[in-house]
């Protein structure tokens with residue numbers, strides 16, 4: 001397996017190293033334990049995707065504030081794919097996606113799976129306060145938290161970051177699904193890399209998690225959370241070229257595809273122009289069923305939406321579409337879904 005590096009102190013050079021230099025400084029995926037005034041420890045992971053740097057920059061700034069006087073709460077920090085970070089990539093060719101290989105993943109036999117098992121084993125040897133996994137996305141999205149259990153502490157942990165909260169159960173290999181077995185767990189989506197407001201938002205959130213005495217146990221007020229549920233994912237079939245200029249590629253998405261994120265894309269909208277006669281995308285619901293035909297029509301070379309949807313994570317980045325998806329399909333969850 002990829003060897004996990006462990007640290008109980010901050011190495012020289014950490015405070016100034018660019019994210020691309022972490023690989024050389026640390027030697028690989030790294031788990032830090034920093035003892036603080038209060039237990040149990042908070043677990044923070046970031047750089048599971050090597051090009052999503054807001055989490056690292058934010059957690060380093062939080063550490064910088066506290067390292068002299070001591071952390072307000074003990075902290076486990078996992079810096080994941082520093083190899084991909086060195087190249088500015090989500091993951092390297094030949095690597096698995098570091099946020100698809102955590103316990104409950106349907107994948108088998110990968111070195112990255114053993115790595116995440118080792119991380120979980122170490123950080124869960126003692127109770128945890130909460131788990132926070134920090135990401136960025138591409139395209140226009142609000143900052144939001146994702147949870148995988150509709151239970152009160154999980155909802156509070158997410159609402160502490162943003163009113164917009166996404167509940168999902170697929171893909172199963174993500175960090176927050178694995179950690180939800182052990183403690184309240186959230187994935188933070190901090191918008192686009194380099195966004196100063198995302199950095200500040202993540203810093204403030206981590207600071208709050210370190211200082212919070214306990215996660216509230218009273219039922220969350222329905223007005224404090226706008227809960228959406230991921231019901232399906234839209235992907236491009238393998239082997240097709242993807243772009244945004246109708247003359248160039250097999251499938252060419254509309255350039256403003258990300259403007260609909262967390263809003264409404266109405267029935268009849270044209271999503272893309274398509275070369276050839278075959279449906280270029282496939283849509284899978286959370287049970288793995290193919291529901292492409294209920295969502296899309298292909299007419300006169302145009303991919304047309306058959307019903308109103310709420311998309312999320314749509315992006316004008318062809319590489320992200322290829323590596324991840326075109327977008328997720330969301331539905332609003334009403335108050336009835338909140339625990340009383």
Ligand SMILES: [Zn+2]
Nearest residue numbers: 049052135136
């Ligand atoms: Zn990510």
